[in-house]
Amino acid sequence: MKPYIPNPLPLENIEWAKLIDLMGKANRYIARYDGLLQSVINPDVLLAPLRTQEAVHSSKIEGTQASLRDVLQFEGEQKVADNKKSDIYEVINYRIALKEGREQMQSMPLTLNLIRKMHATLMRDVRGSSADPGNFRRIQNFIGPPGSTIDTARFVPPTVPDMTEALGNWEKYMHHEELDVNVQLAIVHAQFEIIHPFLDGNGRMGRILIPLFLYHKKIIHEPVFYLSDYLENHRSEYYDALKNITDSGSWTNWIRFFLQAIIVQAERNINKTRAIINLYEDVKKEIIESTRSQYAVHCLDTIFIQPIFSSNYFSKHSGIPKSSATRLLDILVKESVLEIAEAGSGRRPTIYAFKRLLTIVND
Structure with a gap:
């Protein structure tokens, strides 16, 4: 199989008429979700479990077995099986890379240099980790089941010279004003996966870019729009x-698939975020009334x-x-x-679980 030569961006053959029905709906749902995000006073606290869940789903697409509970147990200092720890570290790295991307974007745009930095963290x-983290590949790669060769591969990404040219074009396109941002996001994500610029971690890196691109375009006020739940549940359709x-x-089938993913996942994100906001307010009252403690909000935020x-x-x-913590x-x-x-x-030590929140996140 010959290495693929990517289409230059922006695409000239987008069939806009076949996308209009989904474009309008996707934009409405994203706008509704962002409106809800703007009402969240402390997103770093309330949306923390959703960030971890996103990292779990995205990593599972690549074959990890760690669950949300596994990760939370590990971070909450509960013992976990040794054979799960490597998967847990992958999930944690994903979350850290996404957070670092957001922090860097306070002072710099979304660029290839930033993507390389996030990739180094991810891997x-x-x-x-031995596959040259943080650097674009300098050799040919290919995609296929174990035992494949370049001749029997499912897909062969561009040669290194074509990759380098395509990456420059792709970076410029991220700053291009397309007719529809969600269609542009679909193209940005797909083109990144087609270019396959790293020796490993391309899928996870491409999914990290989804919320960061919407944040870069100022479509959402926090980079917390996650698609990996939908993509994991429709993995075969995603790859096909x-x-x-x-x-x-x-590109039409891909863009329609991606827009549908945005619509479905945005509705789920809206419902989960609203449920978490309501739970936070309810439990805040419960803790304040039952403890009468000056540490009530500290306690609330921690759980x-x-x-x-x-x-x-x-x-x-x-x-x-410690004495107050035990009583609380x-x-x-x-x-x-x-x-x-x-x-x-x-x-x-005793292990505690806040099951009402876990039920919402896992729903």
């Missing part, structure tokens, strides 16, 4: 729609950021003195705000 000390571009040269945690974690990260945890269990997931024994 640090995990599977693929991408492959249809390189097999037939037609939203980390809904599975050990007593040691709570004392260390909440900023609450006892009250929250008594009032059914928290549940004991695993009773402490000897030197082993």
Whole structure:
């Protein structure tokens, strides 16, 4: 199979008439979601579990087995099986890379240099860490099942010279004013996967770019629009729609698939975010009334950021003195705000779970 030569951007053959029905709906749903985001007073707290869930879903597309619970248990200082730790580190790196991208974009635009920096973070000390993290490839790669050769591969990305030219064109296109931003996002994501500029981590990096591109275009006020849940649940369609571009040269099926993903996932994101906001307000009242403590909000924010945690974690990260922390945890269990997931024994700490939040995130 010969290396693919990507279409230069912007595309000249977009069939806009076949996209109009989904374009309008996708724009309305994104606007509704962003309106809801703007009402979130402390997104770093309330949306933390959704960030972790996105990282879990995106990593699962690439074959990891770690669940949201696995990651939360690990970060909440509960023991997890050794064979899950490498997958958990991949999930955590994904989340850190996305956060670093957002922070960097406060002072710089979305560029190839920033993408290389995020890729270095994404691949640090995990599977693929030997595949030149943070650098665009200098050799030919190909995609296929284990045992494939370049002749039997499912897809062969561009040669290094063609890749370099296509990346420059792709970066310029990100700053181009397209007729519709969501259609542009569909093209940006697909073209990145087609170029396949890294030796490993292209899929995860391409999905990190989805919320960052919308943030770059000022379509959303926080880069927290995540598609990996939908893409994981429609994995075969996702890969087939991408492959249809390189097999037939037609982008219409891919763009329609992507717009539909935006519509479905935006509605889910709206429902989950609204449910989390309502839960935060309800539990805030419960904690204030039941504890009468000056540390009520510290307690509230800690359990939203980390809904599975050990007593040691709570004392260390909440900023609450240990004597007060123990009393507060006892009250929250008594009032059914928290549940004991695993009773402490000897030197082993008690593990707590905020199941009402976990139910929303996992729904």
